[in-house]
Amino acid sequence: MKIGPETTALVTGGDSGIGFGIAQAFVQRGARVVIAGLSEEALAEAANQLGGRVSTAVLDIRDREGWAQLAERLWADGGIDVLVNNAGVGYLTPALETSFEQWDWLIDIDLTGTFNGVRSIVPRMLRTGSPGRIVSTASIGGLLAAPGSVYAAAKAGVIGFMEALQTELWDTQIGVTILVPGIVRSNIANGLLPPGESQGVQPGGAGLDVLYQEPMEPKEVGERVIRAIQNDALYVVTHAEHGPLLQRRFDAIRRAVPLETPPEARAAVERMVLEHPIYDAVRARIEEGE
Template sequence: QNISGKTAFITGGASGIGLGIAKALLGQGMKVAIADIRDDHIAEAVAELQGGDDVLALKLDVTDREAFARAADETEAKFGKIHILVNNAGVAALGPAADAAYGDWDWTVGVNLGGTINGVVTILPRILKHGEGGHIVSTASMSGMIPHPGAVTYVTSKAAVTAMMESMRGELEGQGVICSAFCPGAVQSNIAEAGKTRPEKYAETGYEQSDKARQSAGDFSHLFMTKEEVGERVLEGILNDELYIMTHAEFYDGVKDRGAAMLAAVPAKRPINEEYRATFAPLFH
């Protein structure tokens, strides 16, 4: 598939993983809109990308639906059409499930899942309308794939994003739109600062103690992938039409064990109603 000359719209595109994806796609001759809530990230990203005429930097809060439509309009006004949507903006509030306050839930789910929903509702119709085909990549996480205790608000939002891409994929591939769930392990980024953009209305948190404990646990970022490495991996996943774009072989056993646990839970010895199977099983395939 030739993506050169086409346009990508990347949320959270001014830092970390989103910026890495922007670099990789620009390297293929794409035009790229990076949409981000942080002015300082936008300024740094424009400098890092040496933003020529193929970069459009937009200020956007992905939870603001009207603003999302305006950002898409601006991108189309500059580049004509949007072909690749990367729903990547994300935040993390981490801590024990029993401590999670509504503010922790609403902020995390609102940005990570709500922002992805807003991206799809805003941009998918535009991709379908121009009929040139396209791709939707949503940044989920390895945390949404295999059990990750101490992160329930984040895990829930990411598992939902993966499920969205799984559900939409079969529906849309016949219409030329491929859906991918990007499920990285740890990547060097600014996500530890995500709280800086947390709205006042979601300030309520039960995670103050666990945040302190995590911060004093040390810095492991030297073990993480770089944004450039994951950007190239996403590019490869797009070019190969991959459903799950994964990055870290270290999680092989975790993914295998989860799949095996699900298979083991299917009551395979239960008598099968053939009519039910013939009617419904294909819908879930």
């Protein structure tokens, strides 16, 4: 999918951090961008910094009526081509110290908020019959055993949801990209706090001065996302150093697979349910040298 002046993108959480970097990359290619966030003041400041054809929308991604109203507004103005589900919160307290209320709060924002965006916007994108893209921000914590198991559960949910969604949309012109960032300079540690908390919790007890010694900049993430959209890529893993760590996980999973020959009838059913073309498409591009 080509990104240019004819493209319109909606970026939730576009007023800071990764969302701002993604919005910036769209703007630099002449695209029209709508950034959504919680604070009208922060959105206005971000729009001023971004320049270009940027408009704003106050939106809590948990608010389904708010999503419906935004969808009406967007399509009254011509619709969008790219939905970027980026808004989210970081909460890294261990599971046994997390209350039920805090679990519900985090899942409602980081996972259900992504579903709300897809369910509210994508049917309208499909009705246009034009090429489009859904980008959703997960986390390397959704693939590796990073600190914060509740956060990891939400982000792993985003990954599973988006992969399965791509299979559901396979015969349409709407593609899916899953953003899996590592440590990126952002305001997530200073964002919303869950019920009952007065301060954030850092990964492994580390402070931001440690985590941000060499963070990736949001602008670089934004450029990687644009390239992924243009290349019809399923995944964006931002950090090269994650490669060996991911391989260890994949090896552990592969090692757990039984080595015996399965009954053909049972195997045929499993293939029918699980053998989807999304991974074959990635393999084909690798073999073509992309």
